[in-house]
Amino acid sequence: MRVGQDERVSLIPERTAGDDGAPDASFSSSTRARACLNTHRSKLTWACVAVVVALGAVCGVEFKLERDREIACHTRTDRGMGGPGVVRLGEGLTPRRVGDFGDAAAAAKAFPLRAGHDDYSKYDSVALKELVMEHLRGKCEGSGLPVFLHIPKTGGTTIETVLGTLGIDVGYCHKRPFEFRKKYIGYEQWHTPPAAEVPDSFAIVRNPYSRAQSEFLWRMNWLDKALFHSLRPGYDPENCKKFENHIKQQVHDAHKSELSQCYQEVEYTIQGMNECDGKIAARLNVESHWLPQSVTAASASRLFRFEECMGPEEGTCPRVRGEGEQPNVVSFLRSRFHPAVSMASHENDWNAAVVKPNLHACWENMNPSVLNAFNAFFKHDVSAFGYEMVTPAHALDAPDGGFHYAPALALAPKTLGEIQAELPSGDVVQANVGPQC
Secondary structure, eight states: OOOOHHHHHHTSOOOOTTTTTSOOTTSOHHHHHHHHHHHOOSTTHHHHHHHHHHHHHHHHHHHHHHHHHHHHSOOHHHHTTTSTTTTSOOTTSOOOOOOOOOOHHHHHHHSOOEETTEEOTTSOHHHHHHHHHHHHTTOEETBEEOEEOOOTTSSHHHHHHHHHTTTOOOGGGSOOOSOBOGGGBTBOGGGOOBSSOEEEEEEEEOOHHHHHHHHHHHHHHHHOHHHHHHOOSBOOHHHHHHHHHHHHHHHTTGGGSHHHHHHHHTTTOHHHHHHHHHHOOOOOOOOGGGSOHHHHHTTEEEEEEHHHHOOSSOOEEEOSSSSSEEEOHHHHHHHHTOTTOOOOOOTTOBOTTSOOBOOGGGGGGSOHHHHHHHHHHTHHHHHHTTOOOOOOSSSSOOTTOSGGGSOOOOOOSSOHHHHHHHSOTTOOSBOOOOOOO
């Protein structure tokens, strides 16, 4: 279902008098005073003076708002590699690098800038950024623009890139405009959950099983090239064994922790998690990419499901909370940020010429102890966000893994490493890049 132009425009909040309704800055209060006094030299003089005083007060308020906005919005020196403190990556933190978006020609090719009935393709990247900045009038994430809460492996890099190419910094690309939940200070800042509800914020959630598959391929491609290159396209029992071992290492017995059980009991409400954090000293002992999505999602005022809401065309998708439809992600971004937003970009894409390893077929044939531990830890993510739980196909753990029970499928003769070696120069099986900001 597509959103019409009128409906899309209706999503844009009305500007207050402090925005479009504010006096023209080029026409100063002193100019107004001279014009007024020269025109009316009668008993209206004092009335004009009163108007001047009022205008000065309005301008003073507007100036203060702009100053507050400058303080709230970061500068280039704040950004470092995408946010304050991100440059100093500690041991165990997820590595990240910012992509180079300095080439206007490359930018135009990578991101066809069209939106609704408006054509922005005539602008190069520099001119388009200037146009967007003029439209936003100094607003930034958390100060006039919505706050993006980046849940790992849910399309967050795409969001940061489609906005970053327009000069709008959110998530990884901007300092976090909220207080962190203290239990998770030490995570990458752009992945650290807020301590409370964040007004006018949004986040994307994803099927926990698909999210884990994406994380495995991404992490192996980044940190364990030998293992990544040993994987085969399509279904392969050896792929499944490696994937199962990764799940076991990452989740382990996290579901048995006192904090995890407390979060489950309070159903991941903000107040409930605050109480759990206050009375339990231990942490969940998982990396940021494996933190249940519910911890961060609780703070978001709007949620989108990755599978239904991330399309390139304007439209609607089901609400995650409650019934009915809501604008999809591209409709929301165009209405709340700028109409030039394009969802043509998909960061960390898989090469279309290479068959992706089929890890989805691995789940039900995993050793039950591993799958049950995963299900217990992410139980709330599955139920709260409208997904279905995968149950083990077998009652007992198999000594050598249960994947020999899987349907017999022809194995791919070549590994990803062998395929990579045959690709044209510059092509990769999977692109691991940071956001373009």
